Amino acid sequence: MAYSEPYNDNSQLNIDDVHELLRVIQVALIDRIEERHAALTEADVTKVISELASNPEILPSKVTQAIKLQQVQEMGRDPLSRILIEQFSKMLESPDQRTVKQGALPRSMLSGFLAAVRLMLGNTVFETLRARSIAIVERRMSDSDDLLETPFWKELYSDPESQDISSFIYCTAATYFSNYPRRKIWFLRVINDSIDLQNDPRDESEEARWRMGESHFVELFARIYIEDMKTLDLRHSYIQTLEEHFSADDRAKVSEMTKCLKADIKSTLSKSRMIANRVTAVRR
Numbered sequence: 001m002a003y004s005e006p007y008n009d010n011s012q013l014n015i016d017d018v019h020e021l022l023r024v025i026q027v028a029l030i031d032r033i034e035e036r037h038a039a040l041t042e043a044d045v046t047k048v049i050s051e052l053a054s055n056p057e058i059l060p061s062k063v064t065q066a067i068k069l070q071q072v073q074e075m076g077r078d079p080l081s082r083i084l085i086e087q088f089s090k091m092l093e094s095p096d097q098r099t100v101k102q103g104a105l106p107r108s109m110l111s112g113f114l115a116a117v118r119l120m121l122g123n124t125v126f127e128t129l130r131a132r133s134i135a136i137v138e139r140r141m142s143d144s145d146d147l148l149e150t151p152f153w154k155e156l157y158s159d160p161e162s163q164d165i166s167s168f169i170y171c172t173a174a175t176y177f178s179n180y181p182r183r184k185i186w187f188l189r190v191i192n193d194s195i196d197l198q199n200d201p202r203d204e205s206e207e208a209r210w211r212m213g214e215s216h217f218v219e220l221f222a223r224i225y226i227e228d229m230k231t232l233d234l235r236h237s238y239i240q241t242l243e244e245h246f247s248a249d250d251r252a253k254v255s256e257m258t259k260c261l262k263a264d265i266k267s268t269l270s271k272s273r274m275i276a277n278r279v280t281a282v283r284r
Helices: 016-034 042-054 061-077 077-093 107-121 123-140 144-148 152-159 160-175 180-198 214-225 237-246 248-269 273-283
Strands: 226-228
Touching: 016 237, 077 123, 077 152, 077 160, 107 123, 107 180, 107 248, 123 152, 123 214, 144 160, 152 160, 160 214, 160 237, 160 248, 180 214, 180 248, 214 226, 214 248, 237 248
Parallel strands: none
Antiparallel strands: none
């Protein structure tokens, strides 16, 4: 079924809700001024608003509900991003798992990652596959509440069509990495440039200073492409996709990428066994 949010009078904001929201924003802006001991800039205001949206528990209840409804709509509109990110979701920072200090990826890198994927696929192919992923959601869900349930997404990720989409995209991306050293530099630059645009250049916090490095890249690609960290074989599903949908020339490019990735993994793992342990644990 297509997503359609029912009318809910309880979610309608009244003037008191608006006043309360403005009070929360006022307090947050004043705190920002006191923290920085300087006048607010456009970047400061943007950061404060972003932080408030990321922490809806401090907002008036009806505003929180409105944010939740928007998130539901966004999740339903862009399941393709979720399908792609699922391949390395265990690598993302999480309070109950790994932190950025422990080598996890901050979620701020995701927009750059998806931008890189779009550049490699091209807008037409990317949007076609996005439409297919939305159709999968509409086919599988019974109502909008499904989009908030973890089991729904787990089942969607294992849907054969979702798997086909993911395999096709990552195989296509792999063909661009036959010139592995140069493409790796490009990939890191796209992600780090995206992070630069998101951060206030005056923010000197550890989170703001984080940039994706080669060890992050190697673990990310190991999670995406490698079936078994002992044999370093390419994912079996990718091999099937390559045989069914890609030319001999493209298969040769992926073979070259895989060879370079294996060498990169061995070199990196000789420096850090932690990466091997983390990737292998996901495969179990």
